Amino acid sequence: MDTDKTATRTMSLPTLAAMVVGSMVGAGVFSLPRNFGQATGGFGALVAWTIAGSGMLMLAFVFQRLAIRRPDLDAGIYAYAKAGFGEYPGFFAAFGFWASTCVGNVTYWVLIKSTLGQVLPIFGEGNTVPAVLLSSVFIWLFHTMVLRGVREAAAINRIVTIAKLVPILCFVVIALFYFDAGVFADNFWGGEAYSESLFEQVRSTMLVTVFVFLGIEGASVYSRYARRREDVGRATVLGFLSVLAVFASVTMVAYGILPRAELAATRQPSMAPVLESVVGPWGAWFISIGLIVSVLGAYLAWTLLAAEVLYVAAQDHDMPKWLARSNAQGVPSAALLLTTLMIQAVLVVTLFSEDAFAFTLQLTSVLSLVPYLLAAAFALKLALGDGKPGTGLAVAGLATLYTAFLVFAAGADNLLLACLVYAPGSILFVLTRREQGRRPFAGTEWVLLAVSVAGAIAGFVALATGTITI
Structure with missing residues (x-):
């Protein structure tokens, strides 16, 4: 038995599930009221979450089935794309997933500085020079912390995951208490001034839902650390269902607080002004503090995910071999350095963006579509190879159809x-x-x-x- 390999298999089911939840619950959930308010009303939101929830659930089942059927493939998305379609498509999946996580990490710093900009105008909407400089300091501080060890950082993420769910759940409970059925009814069809077709309303929410669900593959990427292989799939589905319930709840209760036009005009993070409108200024502070905790935890999880993909790809000779270097703590130091440099570069680009948060959100989502589509298509290829109809074929087919639709919707x-x-x-x-x-x-x-x-x-x-x- 390879003792070095077994020593790395230390992540239990709760820890893996926390990685999934920690990866998905970040900046996106705090921006949902405005993002959905700009796109659609209550009915369109229900349709959007039904489509996104069903599609992503199929994708979660795909990761669950692939983890069991191909236990030899570690690092999830990258490995599935390579096994199914060759080295260059596999490289595209690895690079796309990595680039997506890097850009996604930039959204976190933009939103943090936008939050601070409410009291410190020099930070503006998160894309001013002072905002970028301060964010740069923090990304390198996190770089140093992660170098101390993957498992140590994962333990921190588990604690932060619990802490950041508290303000989100409190928002839902308080919003339900102040929920106005009349406001919700007026918002249900989008309001009098909203005339987009339902299809266009739903289509315009798709990149938002992709963004908030990014990280669903978190347990799959860390499959080589799982104590039991079957825990990878279970953690993926458990984490997804938990997060879907939270995201849908945050979206729908907001329609019962403010008119859609006001939701669409709120400042990001939009959850803060929504709560402030019913409980006063302390509500905005409460959400703002929760956002910072949430974002810092998600940043840690995504940085780990990004470095892990580059590291494993380099070990498999699909990235330059220098990316396979690790330090004495077993951290993929070279991959982590390239990840931090990429985050820094995109952070500088936001200086030239009119709406830095919207720009990075959309780019994060669209970069992830190729890896997701290839993973789903690989599962479909395996199911078709079996030559028999069944649940596996249906799940893979629906997941492939959903991810292909997302490419169109982008x-x-x-x-x-x-x-x-x-x-x-x-x-x-x-x-x-x-x-x-x-x-x-x-x-x-x-x-x-x-x-x-x-x-x-x-x-x-x-x-x-x-x-x-x-």
């Missing part, structure tokens, strides 16, 4: 912005192939490269001409 602008990230990332793939003395690309890999480069060029032109703005 829109051309966001897809072109994603290409601006994906195309340069292929440099890492070229470096990896050169280390192995192989040709950079072969066969259909050239097609995938051409599509990403063409999209990046189109995205750059669109940004330069003002067709697309960030």
Whole structure:
């Protein structure tokens, strides 16, 4: 028996479930009232959560089934894409997931500084020079803390996960107490001034729901640390169902507090002004403090997830070998450094954004779609290979259909912005192939490269001409 390997398998079911909840419950939940208020009314929100909840549940079942069926595949999304479709698509999944987590971490700092901007105007909406400078200090402080050890950081995340759920649940309970059925009825169809079709209303919420559900693969990514393999799937489903109930509740109760137009105009984090409207200023402070705790915990979890994916990909010779370096505590130090540098770079880009939170939220979501789609498609490929209809085929088919719909719902602008990230990332793939003395690309890999480069060029032109703005 490999004692080094068994020594790493220390994460129990509760710890894995906390990783899932900790990864998903971050900045997104505190922004739901405004994001949904801008897009739709109560009925549209119910439809959106039904679609998103059902689709993501199918994806959770996919991760559960893959964890059991292919226990040899560690690091989740990346490993599934590679096993199903080859090295370059696998690289795209690994790089896309990693880039998504990095951009997602930037949303946290933007929202924290936007929160502080309510009392310290120099931070504005989270994208001023002072905001970026202070955020930069903190990302490197977190970098230093994570270097102390993965399991130690995971234990901190478990504690923070419990702490950050308290203000969110309190918001739901208080909002229910002040819930106005008349306001909710007026908001149910979106209000008199809202004339978008139901399809467009729901479509416009899809990237928001993807954003808040990011992290559903948290237990799968950490499968190599699980005490029991079956705990990976159980933690994924348990964590997802818990978080879905919280997200839907936060959204729906807000429609019973303020008119939709007012919800749409609230400052982020929008949960704070909603609570303030019924209990006074202390409500905004209560939510703001909860947000900071929540965001810092989620930042820690996502940083771990990002570094883990790069590290495992490098060990499997799908990323440059220097990314497989680790320190004396077993932390993937090189992967962690690249992760922090990427976060720093995107943080600087927010200085040029009109709405930094919306920009980073949408980019985070669209970058994650390729990894999710490939994982679902791999499960569908396995199910079709069995040659028999059944629950597995239905689950994989629905998950694939849902993730394909998300790609459509993202829109051309966001897809072109994603290409601006994906195309340069292929440099890492070229470096990896050169280390192995192989040709950079072969066969259909050239097609995938051409599509990403063409999209990046189109995205750059669109940004330069003002067709697309960030």
